[in-house]
Amino acid sequence: MVQVGEKAPNFTLPDTENRARTLKEFLAQKAVLFFCVDAFTANATKELCQFRDATSSLINLNAQIVGVDPKAPAENKQLAEKHRLRFPILSDQKGEVAQAYGLDGAKRAVFVLDEGGVVAYRWVAKDAVGDPDYGAIAQILQAAPKLHAELVVPSVITVSRQVGSGGDEIAREVAKLLGWAYFDKTLMVEVGREVGVSEEDIVDFCEDTYKVQTLVDKMLLRKKPAKQSFTIKDNAHIRKTLEEEHCLSTIQTVINNLASRGKTVIVGRGGQAILKHKLGVLHVRIVAPKTVRVERVMQSEGLSLQEAQRLVEENDKATAEYLQRFYSIDWEDPANYDIVLSTSKIDFATAAKMIATAATQNTSA
Incomplete structure (x- = not known):
């Protein structure tokens, strides 16, 4: 034995x-x-x-x-x-x-x-x-991971990005260059099915769909609610909390199982926190100055300057709060990433090549 x-x-x-x-x-x-x-x-x-x-x-x-x-x-x-x-x-x-x-x-x-x-x-x-x-x-x-553990075959890239930084486009290009899977809703459903999560239970509760909590929400909505013995259908705050906890658990389950497959690019969804201590994972953050991002959003979404500024600001606030509230990490802290790239002076294709090169070196080191 x-x-x-x-x-x-x-x-x-x-x-x-x-x-x-x-x-x-x-x-x-x-x-x-x-x-x-x-x-x-x-x-x-x-x-x-x-x-x-x-x-x-x-x-x-x-x-x-x-x-x-x-x-x-x-x-x-x-x-x-x-x-x-x-x-x-x-x-x-x-x-x-x-x-x-x-x-x-x-x-x-x-x-x-x-x-x-x-x-x-x-x-x-x-x-x-x-x-x-x-x-x-x-x-x-x-216990902390052993530093002497052998390098494993699976490799994963997590990409955290500011809206308007080009992060989504770059992540897709990285996946294409490496021949890896790109984590989208289709792949989420596929992996969820493998681990016993039905498609109707797959809710992509991520920073892109998260809304900044109001003061009332913050006062009444507990992060980890205790089990309740009474009916919660009429208690919107508790029901919302339980729904969030369920959605987060599902996403964490799917991402962890997806990481076991390897050769996947995961955008957002707290990947840098969920896979923080896993071997063979490269954490990337893609940023750009606010003025550059606002201009890009104006062009891509057909918005006015004021509308684009509001979209960028609200998205930044929601993402920061989502990661702080559910994973206790500072979204902007460079220590949470292996690579931080600004796309203000490099094009998306070049950024993708840089990340793909780093990932290749990471998996063969």
């Missing part, structure tokens, strides 16, 4: 969409692997649901949850959809991976791996009694 301190065996297994996934691609962050022998038994399903309920907090601790189950991909897909499991479930139909991890005779098992693929925590149950120590798991996940 694989012990704490040992390297976890690599593997390749199909996910619920029958796509081959390897362990290594999940190690852009710490990973929590759990094995269930009989996924459709009551006890095993309960265990899966416990992991589902813990997904949000574990993701906030920079962890990728991965399930391994002996059922066929189609059956696991049914399970994921029925119980809204927001993490990949891989099919180990021959039991070869379970055997490689020394799980002969075990009913359930949990392994926590660091970014280098080394086992930091192990829990094995030969019956349906007991649960893993979630407190110990959280403590391990809260």
